[in-house]
Amino acid sequence: MQAFVLSAPERLAAVDLAAPAAPGPGQVMVRVARVGVCGTDIHSYHGRQPFFAYPRRLGHELSGWVESVGADVVGLAVGDVVAVEPYLQCRQCGACRLGRYNCCENLQVLGVHIDGGMCERICLPAAKVHRADGLTVDQAVLVETLAVGAHSVGRAQLAPGEAVLVAGGGPIGLAVALLALAVGARVALLEPDASRRAVATRVLAGLAVPGSWLGSQAPPAATEAAAAAVRERFDGEAPTCVFDATGRRAAMEASFALPAAAGRLVLVGFQADRVSFANPEFHRRELAVLSSRNSTAADFGTVLALMRAGLVDAAAWITHRATPDAFPPSLAEWLVPGSGLFKGVLAWDAAVPRSRS
Numbered sequence: 571m572q573a574f575v576l577s578a579p580e581r582l583a584a585v586d587l588a589a590p591a592a593p594g595p596g597q598v599m600v601r602v603a604r605v606g607v608c609g610t611d612i613h614s615y616h617g618r619q620p621f622f623a624y625p626r627r628l629g630h631e632l633s634g635w636v637e638s639v640g641a642d643v644v645g646l647a648v649g650d651v652v653a654v655e656p657y658l659q660c661r662q663c664g665a666c667r668l669g670r671y672n673c674c675e676n677l678q679v680l681g682v683h684i685d686g687g688m689c690e691r692i693c694l695p696a697a698k699v700h701r702a703d704g705l706t707v708d709q710a711v712l713v714e715t716l717a718v719g720a721h722s723v724g725r726a727q728l729a730p731g732e733a734v735l736v737a738g739g740g741p742i743g744l745a746v747a748l749l750a751l752a753v754g755a756r757v758a759l760l761e762p763d764a765s766r767r768a769v770a771t772r773v774l775a776g777l778a779v780p781g782s783w784l785g786s787q788a789p790p791a792a793t794e795a796a797a798a799a800v801r802e803r804f805d806g807e808a809p810t811c812v813f814d815a816t817g818r819r820a821a822m823e824a825s826f827a828l829p830a831a832a833g834r835l836v837l838v839g840f841q842a843d844r845v846s847f848a849n850p851e852f853h854r855r856e857l858a859v860l861s862s863r864n865s866t867a868a869d870f871g872t873v874l875a876l877m878r879a880g881l882v883d884a885a886a887w888i889t890h891r892a893t894p895d896a897f898p899p900s901l902a903e904w905l906v907p908g909s910g911l912f913k914g915v916l917a918w919d920a921a922v923p924r925s926r927s
């Protein structure tokens with residue numbers, strides 16, 4: 571079978587691999603249909619991903635169809651459209667015992683710590699394969715990205731009508747904004763890039779909660795001006811919850827100044843460097859700072875329900891698409907600044923597996 575392996579930074583190539591053996595007990599074989607490319611893959615591609623070893627088969631945003639099921643698998647049948655939850659946890663560490671297995675101490679993410687799903691077929695534990703009945707494989711490949719947003723909104727425990735600022739309108743920021751709107755929050759999304767704002771406008775159309783707003787300010791800089799513009803939108807009040815989805819250190823540090831007193835700040839974006847803040851202002855406002863990492867099966871369920879309700883327009887999200895034959899050169903073109911890449915997907919044009927029974 572065809573697969574794509576990153577052998578060294580900026581060296582992605584198609585390789586021919588043996589197809590996996592039949593799924594074992596409790597496992598499912600997935601015929602991969604779509605693989606999304608995200609910031610993590612791009613960092614790995616450029617050699618900037620911590621804890622990443624080469625060679626590595628990429629691919630953690632995966633959709634496809636069930637090709638075959640092992641013994642003891644219930645609830646999945648050959649031909650089902652599925653979304654893959656790419657986080658494999660130990661189920662024994664303290665975080666796992668608390669049910670917080672998205673931050674398992676021994677977490678293995680497909681395509682990062684272990685070989686991923688950029689291949690035609692992959693066997694996975696059935697619990698990681700979510701039925702996406704009623705959805706297309708283009709929608710199902712977006713579930714993981716949106717689930718990261720769902721997880722952060724769950725961490726924040728948003729209330730309907732609450733004033734929320736999302737800094738950064740890339741795929742994760744847009745996922746946070748969409749999920750926050752879905753729980754009835756008023757959302758201001760700040761994104762300086764016009765092509766990203768155009769995607770956000772399409773994606774969020776139909777979800778508008780009165781008082782929500784898409785701003786063109788860069789999230790970090792001009793903190794006072796940006797903060798004043800946001801307060802103006804929220805009837806003179808500072809947002810009670812701020813999400814950073816930029817992953818940029820300056821923006822993350824500036825975001826400590828933005829929440830109202832007794833508010834919270836949720837850092838969704840990843841930054842390998844130190845992030846610091848001024849204690850007096852933080853202390854005076856008794857802020858809560860939360861990190862949000864990956865997502866859980868429950869977050870997948872939240873997103874699948876939103877998709878079934880028709881709230882996720884995959885055509886608006888997916889800006890770039892490549893067939894396997896064109897994939898490595900296409901990816902290199904997508905990564906050139908100015909390409910307008912928002913979400914790119916590798917698309918296998920496979921026939922839907924049919925049950926033999």
Ligand SMILES: [Zn+2]
Binds near residue numbers: 609631
């Ligand atoms: Zn991703």
Ligand SMILES: [Zn+2]
Binds near residue numbers: 665666674
């Ligand atoms: Zn664990």
